[in-house]
């Protein structure tokens with residue numbers, strides 16, 4: 001068994017990753033850290049986890065000595081560099097997978113959105129996991145690259161688990177009740193992330209809603225040549241035909257149906273009258289394909305396992 005450490009395991013994403021790793025045939029938990037839950041059994045906090053691992057809170061300087069084969073950083077943005085430095089200083093060769101935005105713009109790290117980037121995986125030991133909205137946006141837009149005319153507009157709505165556990169307006173259930181909260185309407189980090197990764201400008205307008213998990217992206221694509229619906233569907237179905245975690249459907253997907261699922265749904269394809277404006281809807285569980293499930297795909301790849309090992313495959317609706 002390969003041993004995986006999770007730094008920041010109290011969080012929403014860390015919790016999902018604990019569940020996935022505990023059920024994985026080739027991985028086991030080396031350690032899970034939380035300052036707040038130190039000493040407590042993981043089984044008291046994670047439904048369905050029956051192991052005997054307890055939360056610990058080692059000094060970051062001591063992490064390289066703990067001997068995990070891979071370390072997952074599930075901390076808020078801005079915390080990763082100091083930890084990476086400890087591994088560099090110790091000459092420790094563990095795989096490091098960072099869930100935050102800290103290394104998504106660093107070309108020396110592999111950017112792991114496997115459906116779009118796995119051909120670029122060449123044994124890198126440093127892996128940056130994409131943002132949740134950024135995953136959905138890239139999968140929704142990628143099949144039309146090359147026939148886009150101008151920026152793509154993306155209207156996003158996320159459940160409040162996307163805002164993490166550190167208290168803020170965006171995860172305050174009182175402020176969110178009966179509400180839709182717009183934020184970062186230009187310049188969100190995922191706008192820059194998607195524009196860079198696709199090599200095409202996108203304009204992203206995020207909102208947070210009262211539900212807990214799951215996000216919707218409605219993408220508005222202006223096209224350089226007219227398309228009919230059969231051509232659009234052929235592009236999407238062809239591109240994702242062999243991808244178990246990307247499903248293409250005719251109807252617009254609903255966020256209420258994606259919570260707890262490991263894949264992304266794409267659908268609701270609608271063309272304007274001249275065939276040169278396309279609207280596409282994507283839904284995704286931000287904590288799963290938007291974070292933990294994608295991290296597991298990347299860890300599987302890093303250790304040469306089947307990319308989908310340990311990922312539950314739901315039946316298509």
Ligand SMILES: NC(=O)C1=CN([C@@H]2O[C@H](COP(=O)(O)OP(=O)(O)OC[C@H]3O[C@@H](n4cnc5c(N)ncnc54)[C@H](OP(=O)(O)O)[C@@H]3O)[C@@H](O)[C@H]2O)C=CC1
Nearest residue numbers: 008009010011012013034035036099100132162164165286
């Ligand atoms: N939530 C989501 O939908 C997604 C999140 N991500 C990214 O994944 C990472 C984790 O997200 P999420 O689980 O939501 O975050 P949470 O806020 O839920 O959890 C953060 C974790 O980090 C620890 N932590 C919090 N503040 C600090 C601090 N100042 N210094 C050190 N440790 C701290 C917490 O544990 P403790 O305080 O007990 O030590 C906790 O374990 C983030 O980088 C996020 O951007 C990526 C995609 C989707």
Ligand SMILES: CC(=O)N[C@@H](CCC(=O)OP(=O)(O)O)C(=O)O
Nearest residue numbers: 100101131132158162163170208
């Ligand atoms: C609702 C909400 O606040 N969502 C987060 C996105 C979560 C995520 O994927 O953020 P990272 O890029 O930090 O990993 C946000 O907009 O920043």
